Amino acid sequence: RLLKLPRASAHMVETLAYYIEQAFDVKLHDKDLSFEIIIDEKSKEMVCEFLKRHRLRVRGSHSEEGTPYIVFNLSAPDADRKISATQAKAIANHLSRQESLRTVLISAPFDNEMAKDVERSVSSPSVIVFPEEGSATLLQIASLIEGAIAVITPHTSIIHFASAMHAPVLGFFSTAQEMHEWLPYRVKYALVVAEQGQHTSSIPFDL
Numbered sequence: 302r303l304l305k306l307p308r309a310s311a312h313m314v315e316t317l318a319y320y321i322e323q324a325f326d327v328k329l330h331d332k333d334l335s336f337e338i339i340i341d342e343k344s345k346e347m348v349c350e351f352l353k354r355h356r357l358r359v360r361g362s363h364s365e366e367g368t369p370y371i372v373f374n375l376s377a378p379d380a381d382r383k384i385s386a387t388q389a390k391a392i393a394n395h396l397s398r399q400e401s402l403r404t405v406l407i408s409a410p411f412d413n414e415m416a417k418d419v420e421r422s423v424s425s426p427s428v429i430v431f432p433e434e435g436s437a438t439l440l441q442i443a444s445l446i447e448g449a450i451a452v453i454t455p456h457t458s459i460i461h462f463a464s465a466m467h468a469p470v471l472g473f474f475s476t477a478q479e480m481h482e483w484l485p486y487r488v489k490y491a492l493v494v495a496e497q498g499q500h501t502s503s504i505p506f507d508l
Contacts, residue, residue: 313482336465336486340447344440347432352448355429357403359448360468369402372431372446372468374454375416376409377501381475384455385502386415390422392453397425404428405445407459410436455501457483464488475501 304323308316314336318329352359358367373392377383384392396404404427408416416430431437431445443462446452452463455473463470463485470490476497484490495504 309481311482312484312486314486316482336461338440338443338462338465340440340444344438344444347441348444348448351431351433351445355403357405357448360450369450370448371396371402371404372407372449372452372459373404374407374452374456374459375419376407376412377456378409380500380502382455382473382501384473384504386418388502388504388506389415389419391506393419393423393428397423397427399427402427402450405449406430407437407442407445460485460490473501473504475499 302324304320306316306320306323310316311319314334318334321327321329351357352367352370356367357370358364360369373389373396375384375389393404393406396402406416406419406428407430413436420428420430432441437445439462442459443466446459446462446468447466449466449468451469451471452459453471453473454460454463457472460470460472460483464487467488469488470485472485472490472492473495474492475495476499484492493504495501
């Protein structure tokens with residue numbers, strides 16, 4: 302069935318629900334619309350061991366042991382959205398001065414060395430790379446985000462993970478991408494957007 306359907310007028314979750322209604326006459330109610338990620342026990346156990354090792358406390362925990370943490374994603378798939386190593390170090394250094402929290406760095410495999418470089422640039426043990434060796438699976442990242450008090454990211458894939466895990470988001474965007482469809486969904490968020498026509502890496506540090 303061919304349908305002429307609008308895009309960019311609503312969040313992608315709502316657009317997909319509209320597609321389903323038009324194609325199959327199945328009405329999805331507003332309360333049914335959400336992201337969901339099913340995390341396997343093995344991934345949860347791996348993340349739990351990492352958190353215990355670094356004395357990190359998950360969001361919503363009633364225990365006073367450990368320190369709450371933020372997840373800071375360094376990676377994006379293209380030059381328009383990618384933050385620079387200089388920006389990443391500036392953000393990590395700022396976060397390292399917040400005594401009430403710690404920062405966990407994540408990255409795509411092609412940015413693993415960047416993550417380790419950012420970790421080394423911070424003169425504080427409050428910034429750590431996840432995982433310590435190798436690369437994390439997507440479900441391990443989802444489990445890590447589930448316990449974070451907030452997520453910082455220049456890439457919308459991690460925004461979707463945060464939406465599924467109900468974690469607040471600070472997102473970095475360039476005007477080269479369509480933002481409305483891919484915003485955080487039903488979580489608290491703030492966005493920092495580059496000047497018109499500029500890449501995310503152009504955003505100054507003093508915003």
